Amino acid sequence: MGLQAYLLLAAAVFAIGLFGVLTRRNAVGILLGIELMLNAVNINLVAFSRFNGDLAGMVFALFTIAITVAEVAVGLAIVIVIFRVRKTVEADRLDLLKG
Amino acid sequence: MTLETAGFWGLAAVLLASSLAVVLTKNLFHSVLYLAGALVATGGVFLLLDAAFLFGIQLLLYAGGVVTIVVFAIMLTERLVGERIRQTSRRLAVGAIVSAAVFVGILMAVGQARLPTERPPLAGDVTRGLGEALLTRSVLSFELLAVLLVAALLGALYFARNDD
Numbered sequence: 001m002g003l004q005a006y007l008l009l010a011a012a013v014f015a016i017g018l019f020g021v022l023t024r025r026n027a028v029g030i031l032l033g034i035e036l037m038l039n040a041v042n043i044n045l046v047a048f049s050r051f052n053g054d055l056a057g058m059v060f061a062l063f064t065i066a067i068t069v070a071e072v073a074v075g076l077a078i079v080i081v082i083f084r085v086r087k088t089v090e091a092d093r094l095d096l097l098k099g
Numbered sequence: 100m101t102l103e104t105a106g107f108w109g110l111a112a113v114l115l116a117s118s119l120a121v122v123l124t125k126n127l128f129h130s131v132l133y134l135a136g137a138l139v140a141t142g143g144v145f146l147l148l149d150a151a152f153l154f155g156i157q158l159l160l161y162a163g164g165v166v167t168i169v170v171f172a173i174m175l176t177e178r179l180v181g182e183r184i185r186q187t188s189r190r191l192a193v194g195a196i197v198s199a200a201v202f203v204g205i206l207m208a209v210g211q212a213r214l215p216t217e218r219p220p221l222a223g224d225v226t227r228g229l230g231e232a233l234l235t236r237s238v239l240s241f242e243l244l245a246v247l248l249v250a251a252l253l254g255a256l257y258f259a260r261n262d263d
Contacts, residue, residue, distance in 0.1 A: 001103060001104055001107045001147075002214065002215070002216035002217070003214040003215055003216070004209060004214050004216070005107065006144070006148070007205075007209045007214070008206070008209060009111050009114065009115075009144070011202055011205040011206065011209065012115055012118075012202065013114060013115070013118050013137075013141075014201070014202075014205070015198040015199065015201050015202035015205075016115070016118040016119055016121075016122055016198070017118070017122070018194075018197065018198040018201055019122050019194045019195060019197075019198040020121060020122030022190065022193065022194035022197060022198065023122070023189060023190060023191055023194035024122070025189055026127060028127060028169065028172055028173055028176065029122075029127060029130060031169070032121055032122075032130055032131065032134050032169070033121070033122060035134060035138075035161075035165065036118050036121060036122070036134070036137065039137065039138065039141045039161075042141065042145075042153075042157075043141060043144055043145075046144075046145055046148050046150050046153060047148055049148075049150075050148040050149060050150070050218055051214075051215045051218050051219075052215070052219075053218075053219040053222060055225070055228045055229055055232050056232070058150055058152075058153060058225070058229055059229065059232050059233060059237055061150075061153055062153065062156060062229070062233070063240065063244060065153075065156055065157065065160055065161065066160070066244055066247075066248065067244070067247065068161075068165070069160050069161070069164055069165060069248075070247055070248055070250075070251035070252075071251075072165050072168055072169070073168060073251055073252070073255045074251050074254050074255050074258070076168055076169065076171075076172040076255075077254070077255040077256075077258035077259040078258055079172055079176065080172060080175055080176060080258070080259050081258050081259065083175070083176040089176050089177075092189070
């Protein structure tokens with residue numbers, strides 16, 4: 001399989017994740033879509049790294065994985081706080097900052 | 100058909116099917132379980148690309164860590180039984196159009212680029228090379244990552260703490 005096949009697979013996963021982010025109402029569901037998009041990025045990084053014979057891409061993938069985990073932890077903590085204050089995690093109803 | 104081709108198509112099928120299930124299924128809890136499937140399939144793709152160490156990281160951090168945190172968050176914000184856990188989607192048509200446009204855009208960019216079809220032979224052990232790169236060339240970013248993780252941990256604790 002050439003590099004193209006991996007890139008296309010990653011593009012499909014990215015588009016599916018984007019669809020989830022755009023259509024989900026629940027804040028946790030939106031976070032799951034973001035997870036899918038970040039995964040697609042990781043596939044791209046590792047594929048480019050392998051096909052170019054340069055390990056820098058894999059080091060990058062390692063960093064994105066670790067940062068994603070931190071992002072999920074903070075994001076879900078925020079979701080829990082929002083639920084405590086507003087009693088809902090529906091993104092449409094969290095419009096406190098709307099003028 | 101070589102083993103790599105068969106593995107790629109099998110993993111691609113699993114990955115795409117479970118990704119679609121993540122964004123389409125009604126039950127949020129099932130979404131997370133499908134996400135775990137998608138993450139493990141992604142790990143399999145890493146394995147196909149000779150990145151065995153990243154496969155292990157993917158299983159430990161994503162499929163183990165992230166899925167567990169998300170399950171806890173769902174348990175804290177939804178009732179596991181009953182109607183609350185059913186989630187709905189909105190503006191399906193708009194979402195489908197935008198994501199299809201993004202996909203076609205990437206498709207055209209990938210189609211025009213000249214990409215290698217053969218991977219170069221491995222120059223030594225990948226895991227060993229990764230470890231050496233982490234602790235020599237990118238050691239500063241590696242240490243910053245540790246600081247970031249501590250900050251994220253403290254931040255999450257601060258947000259989620261009980262006020263009483």
